[in-house]
Amino acid sequence: MLKKKRAEAATAQPLSRDEISLLTVSSAPHIKHPDNTRILMADVLIALTPAYIWGIYVFGWRALTLGIISIVSCVLFEALVQWILKRPITVGDLSAAVTGFLLVMNLPVTVPLWIPVVGAAFAIIIVKQLYGGIGKNIVNPALAARVFLFISFPSYMGDYSAVMDKPSPFEITLDTVAAATPEASATPADAVAAATPLHAFKNGVMPDEGLFTLLIGDHAGSIGELSALLLVAGGIYLLVRRVISWRIPVSFVGTVFILTMLFPKLPLVSDQVALQYALRQILSGGLMLGAIYMATDYTTSPVTQKGRIIYGICCGALTVFFRYFSGYPEGVSFAILIMNFLVWYIDKFARPKHFGWTKPVPPEKSGKLAEGGEAAK
């Protein structure tokens, strides 16, 4: 292209010295890699799309309605807050759209249509913008919003009963949920009506779903967490595009796999059953979604290579801990949120020694100083 431009330009008269406008002076480097934040975020959106489309296929058009509401409200809230705070409006970097996309992936399809709006407001206004916007937030906005919704509206967020019926895309609050609400007791776990594979794990039994079903994603769950296969495919796309590094997802999923295989929450198991159990553990729930798309969120994950592995292992261990011992069936969100707070310390601890690092020479003890001291006496 440069050559073509040059050929066109070659016919023109060269500029005389007087025609040259003022030159710009700036610090090196003077060229830039073509990737920018918008392209990276667009890649994340592309990677998430197949799993989302599968969600629409399984759950019906209501999943699409929720997605549109979620993304549009995230973008609008971002623009609104930045306009009120008189900051430059940066919705063009697509990070708000990614937050909205991740949020809808984390919702059950039966939630009322205003739920994603509330979630978006919490994610964008409180978690992201009040902390300074992109690059400054401490925790992942989409995850924080999910947990906020989960503990604020447990009956809606834990309801997977109607998932296979393809609920109406436009009814604001679904009847099944409304009917279920009065029965919801104080503990959120009890509010859960239909069983996702995670509830089976919680009760200490092997879920009914086979490995193939889990891989394809033909079972109850949140909109975006169903198909492990499509989520992994998106993850591979992100790896190829060098948007994420393999370290966090691999160490995260690997830790969950190893821990559940070594300590299955089942009575008396053979190795074969333990393997089956561990495979089902990593394929179900929000683990793939969390490990590939949420734990790798730039702002809230370590930048050091060693740190990323430590972070992934800790996330995995906490996930298993919550899945086994907490009052909730799923632990991925809590694990990542907790680790988000430790990112700075992980980076500080795991930072590599710089090139040519040598052990600093300790300041010379005694020697001259001591002599000088004695002389002073």
Added chain:
Amino acid sequence: MARTFIGGVHVEEYKNTRRAQIRRMDPAPRKVCIPLSQHIGVPSVPVVKPGDIVDRGQVIGEAAEGLSVPVHASVSGKVTAVYERIGSTGNKVTCVEIENDFEDRDAATIKPFEKRLPDTTPEEIIEVVKNAGIVGMGGATFPTYAKIQSAIGKATSLIINGAECEPFITADHRTMLESPASVVNGTKILLKALSLRRAYIAVEDNKLDAVEKLNELLKDSELIKVQVCKTKYPQGDERQLIFALTGRELPPGKLPADVGCVIFNAETTAAVFRAFAKGAPLIERVITVDGDCVREPGNVLVPIGASAMDVIEACGGLVKQPYKLIFGGPMMGVAQWDPEAPVTKGTNAILVLSREFEGVGKYGQPPVCIHCGKCAEVCPVYLLPNYIAEFDIAGRLEDAERFGAEACVECGACSYICPGYFPVTQHVKNAKSKIIAAKKKAGARISR
């Protein structure tokens, strides 16, 4: 397997001039403005005054006490002024302005070195190199004689740096391709000066034609080997090159001789050879002129002190409104404010980029660090540039020092890769210079 280092980034190469033969600057400049401080160290002392007639190659600035080299007239003619101006690095330097009389009279002092190489002593070589005013021509401009002196007895291997990892620049490539003999013979002279028996010529694997030429000449040589390195930025940085070839890590603030290496640029080596074969002082050098604003990009042999605009006009002039004029490569080069800025011994390229090419405003979002860690992945000295930049903004110099800001080699890879268009390199450089200044002031470490 091509040798390389850890980290780094593959930069778009833009080596448009790789097939452009070196040509003499035509027309020759009407006048030249020769700065008397084109090297690291003490500026030379002017020995001419306005009105003097000088010959080409005549000394116009004598080496001062300490680390310094002489400066020679690059054209014959009349000295019109000796004055201070702002040089290409932004500091004030004394310059000698000479009006070219186009007679090309060579000074009487220019004559080939008479002894045969086996009979020379290292002292004689150092003397010749110093008198020829040779400095590191890769951009660092460290006086070459002082480098030889510092390395005698310490270095065990000699490295000739022909990596040329900066985009656009092909000056070293063309030198190695068109006069491989001068590079090889220069290497032999340096080996003799250092009393060494082992030298490597390091070339990136995007210049395999030059490797072929060199290998042809070195068929029977036991002493000199060509090493092919992977094309990756900043392969040509001396730290990264030493690591790629020997596996040794050069700590910040140390000289290559401290890890047993001594390293010269390929064109410097050729200049050393010319100083012996022809007695030629360093008065001209090959400069790559490129960028989308230049009509006929190419490699030009330019007399030192010619103004950038003269050189550009010798390449067909500008076809577009320039946005930036850069001395050196696009990754580490210095943007000039003055189109008349004179080229120096360390200028290996003149790039003129338009606003569209430079890409400013194409993205349209405010620069921000999104903490993606790409800078940490590409940093060739394993720093965490994003944190150091944040420390610089917050004024936390102690933390920046603890995170190793001083080890930064200012290669620019972090800013290049940054998807948020955040000026990472600039902040790290800032932190580095502030730390060094604070240390100088305090005379000690500023933190524990």
